[in-house]
Amino acid sequence: MIKTSYVSRTIAELKPSGIRRFFDLAANLEGVVSLGVGEPDFVTSWAVREAAINSLEEGYTSYTANAGLFELRSEISKYMEKQFHVSYRPEDQIIVTVGASQALDITLRTILNPGEEVIVVEPCFVAYAPLVTMAGGIPVTVQTSKDDDFKLTPEQLEAAITPKTKAVLICSPNNPTGTQLEQAELVMLADIVKKHDLLVISDEIYAELAYDEVFTSFAAIDGMMERTIVINGFSKGFAMTGWRLGFVCAPKEISEAMLKLHQYAMMCAPTMAQHAALEALKHGMQDVEEMRRSYRRRRNYIVKSFNDIGLDCHKPGGAFYAFPSIEKTGMTSMEFAERLLKEELVAVVPGDVFGESGEGHIRCSYASSMEHLQEALKRMERFMKNHS
Amino acid sequence: MHLNEEELEVLRIIENNSRIDLKDLAKMTELSEADIEVTLKKLEDMRVIVRYLTVINWAKVDEYHGVTAMIDVKVTPKRGVGFDEVAKRIYRFKEVESVYLMSGAYDLSVIVEGRSMNEVASFVSEKLSTLDSVISTTTHFIMKKYKHDGTIFDQTEEDKRIVVSP
Numbered sequence A: 001m002i003k004t005s006y007v008s009r010t011i012a013e014l015k016p017s018g019i020r021r022f023f024d025l026a027a028n029l030e031g032v033v034s035l036g037v038g039e040p041d042f043v044t045s046w047a048v049r050e051a052a053i054n055s056l057e058e059g060y061t062s063y064t065a066n067a068g069l070f071e072l073r074s075e076i077s078k079y080m081e082k083q084f085h086v087s088y089r090p091e092d093q094i095i096v097t098v099g100a101s102q103a104l105d106i107t108l109r110t111i112l113n114p115g116e117e118v119i120v121v122e123p124c125f126v127a128y129a130p131l132v133t134m135a136g137g138i139p140v141t142v143q144t145s146k147d148d149d150f151k152l153t154p155e156q157l158e159a160a161i162t163p164k165t166k167a168v169l170i171c172s173p174n175n176p177t178g179t180q181l182e183q184a185e186l187v188m189l190a191d192i193v194k195k196h197d198l199l200v201i202s203d204e205i206y207a208e209l210a211y212d213e214v215f216t217s218f219a220a221i222d223g224m225m226e227r228t229i230v231i232n233g234f235s236k237g238f239a240m241t242g243w244r245l246g247f248v249c250a251p252k253e254i255s256e257a258m259l260k261l262h263q264y265a266m267m268c269a270p271t272m273a274q275h276a277a278l279e280a281l282k283h284g285m286q287d288v289e290e291m292r293r294s295y296r297r298r299r300n301y302i303v304k305s306f307n308d309i310g311l312d313c314h315k316p317g318g319a320f321y322a323f324p325s326i327e328k329t330g331m332t333s334m335e336f337a338e339r340l341l342k343e344e345l346v347a348v349v350p351g352d353v354f355g356e357s358g359e360g361h362i363r364c365s366y367a368s369s370m371e372h373l374q375e376a377l378k379r380m381e382r383f384m385k386n387h388s
Numbered sequence B: 001m002h003l004n005e006e007e008l009e010v011l012r013i014i015e016n017n018s019r020i021d022l023k024d025l026a027k028m029t030e031l032s033e034a035d036i037e038v039t040l041k042k043l044e045d046m047r048v049i050v051r052y053l054t055v056i057n058w059a060k061v062d063e064y065h066g067v068t069a070m071i072d073v074k075v076t077p078k079r080g081v082g083f084d085e086v087a088k089r090i091y092r093f094k095e096v097e098s099v100y101l102m103s104g105a106y107d108l109s110v111i112v113e114g115r116s117m118n119e120v121a122s123f124v125s126e127k128l129s130t131l132d133s134v135i136s137t138t139t140h141f142i143m144k145k146y147k148h149d150g151t152i153f154d155q156t157e158e159d160k161r162i163v164v165s166p
């Protein structure tokens, strides 16, 4: 009998993601219409794929600079300036990463001393709290409320701050709620952040998918540039999830420290994907615009349809998720999602996997064809009738 | 003529699916069904929306016998009316699918459909090249259609994503 575990206590104690369990349930059924997919339904544009193929033909198969191709960092710098009015030097403030995921990882591992706290705003992307834990920090979760459209209020932020707080991790537009924070709201949060000398880690991976209000980067708020780490990437807006390419922009002191970690742990992001991303930034903005329009239509469609069938749904400003309330049915999110899957073969994600405050809701991704959405709605309407 | 954002959005949607349900179109654009009807009527009256067509891949149908040719036509324009008059003389033939005025080496691009190459050939020699203003014609027969009006004929891309993901 083995007495000692070969797995570290930190990892052993991590909870497996609730999404995984749901995937296992859904993957074993035939004829499922899925609203559970957290990625674009578009295939990466041909021009971008072609650029990657060309880079292979040309023999670009070696490492790049640790921070990524200089040309790509220059394009990212121009892109950030043009889209979000924030200026980062390609020389020492931008690192190309393996998705926003790795950007989050190296950010947290770079800034945290053991035992320091990061405020994590729930409901949120499932990786945040585990990433904080694995970086030796302590995630302090704040539960936003449906009554505030799942927006972090200044009072909530203030109340969560302790002497050990190092940073606040915020995602807007949000996964899973789709909520987008407005500029005025960012300003109020920024005042508190400045007062307590904290950092903001701003996950802006859905920045390109804002449908009603112009997206404002946290770094663009007065006085926030020097205390904001911007996480972004190509997965969502450019429909490039499988390429695994993201980037992080930060004040020089932090990005130089991050680069140390990145060069030891990763060397560099995949070269082929970097060439693809370069093409996407240079000539792909028209495609982004068309995809944004297409998601917006589907958002309008799904939100109106949910409300019509008795699923109360606030209209989310961005990303590609609707987060309707299922409280009326008297079921928990997990019950609702499991029964909907069993009875009608529609996959959604129970809201509580994104944090306690997601209970009573389900995440429905509308990154799916109109035909799929229509079919899902038909089945959900029947389900709601059978359970009212 | 200037269109507003709602009108443009309706056009963008129906351009790819003119059979879309009015209810769904209303939901997607956040307009009422009545407003959509008014908008469509207006666009039709202005002949911005000209006709609702179906893209058919006839090559899959055994009963279909037909050929398509693209003909480059050089003409002498007429004083006062330019190319419009000769274009009109050409597009009125029922065999003619499309007529475009072109920049470059020739003037009009004419697309003709017939039941056989012979039929197209006699149309060109008897009807088209005998017109007074026509100087010369070059006929290209289409061998295979891969993509037509933005639609790839052979495409059946399945969804390659995993069913549930973060």
Ligand SMILES: Cc1ncc(COP(=O)(O)O)c(C=O)c1O
Residues within 6 Å of the ligand: A038, A098, A099, A100, A101, A102, A125, A171, A174, A175, A203, A205, A233, A234, A235, A241, A244, A245, A246, B166
């Ligand atoms: C909020 C959020 N952040 C980060 C990621 C990870 O993105 P990437 O593919 O760039 O690693 C996701 C993906 O679902 C996400 O939803």
